[in-house]
Amino acid sequence: MFTGLVTDLGTVRAIVPAGTATDLRLEIATAWNTAAIEFGASVACSGCCLTVVERGEGWMAFNASGETLSKTTLGRWRPGTRVNLERSLKVGDELGGHFVSGHVDGVGVAALAEPDGGSVRWRFRPPPALMQFIAAKGSVAVDGVSLTVNDVDADGFGVNIIPHTAAVTSFGALRPGDPVNLEVDMLARYVARILGQTAAAGARGA
Known part of the structure; x- marks a missing residue:
């Protein structure tokens, strides 16, 4: 669950095949302290909820399925694409936007x-x-x-x-x-x- 309040403007740094012919691995550079982000954490990437599968200093990686790529703009991303980033809402956080699921309609x-x-x-x-x-x-x-x-x-x-x-x-x-x-x-x-x-x-x- 998210609020729609973007906390970082990331940049796609690499896109490579992931597992199958239709899936992609997306690496996104960020100003966040990625050491504080757990593997498996949910991050809204320009409105699409993705799971962190790897991270390093200043970057995170996500896998996007063929279904996700076909139903969102992610399949059009290229290195250099700017990405709105938001970490998932925690109980007790201020709800400044509105309830956003990260499931693109x-x-x-x-x-x-x-x-x-x-x-x-x-x-x-x-x-x-x-x-x-x-x-x-x-x-x-x-x-x-x-x-x-x-x-x-x-x-x-x-x-x-x-x-x-x-x-x-x-x-x-x-x-x-x-x-x-x-x-x-x-x-x-x-x-x-x-x-x-x-x-x-x-x-x-x-």
Whole structure:
């Protein structure tokens, strides 16, 4: 479990095959004290929860399955790609963002960026199936960053990125057309599931 508050902007330093033709080993450089990170620890890497399989001074390694690579942006990473990093939430930690599971729901596209006062208004186009879970003033994780949805239209949503967020996350290098990992608010997901089951039960009973 995570909060969507990025604590380091890492960099992919190596990508090599791992075990099978579809799996990859991802090595990410970080400013964290990696000696304090246990093997098997969970780390959100641009919104995708991965397990630490090896570490050294200033770097961590993760294995990503073919399934993960096909359902996230990780398959597009290259050495030099910037990665938003967050360690898992501990009981008693401050919850400054929102509950983020690290399970990517889909890959969206950064559609447009426009200046908006002292920030930048970004618009994203998610897969159509995710639009029902996105609501104005609700929460969404974009590449692992917890954001408040400012507006929603037929095929996308807008968020504002302040200069601090752009400086400490991959938003500083994001360009229109880039793919992004999206995770919808888990509360919205469960509410939609319950309402769907209730509607289906009502239809059967009619």
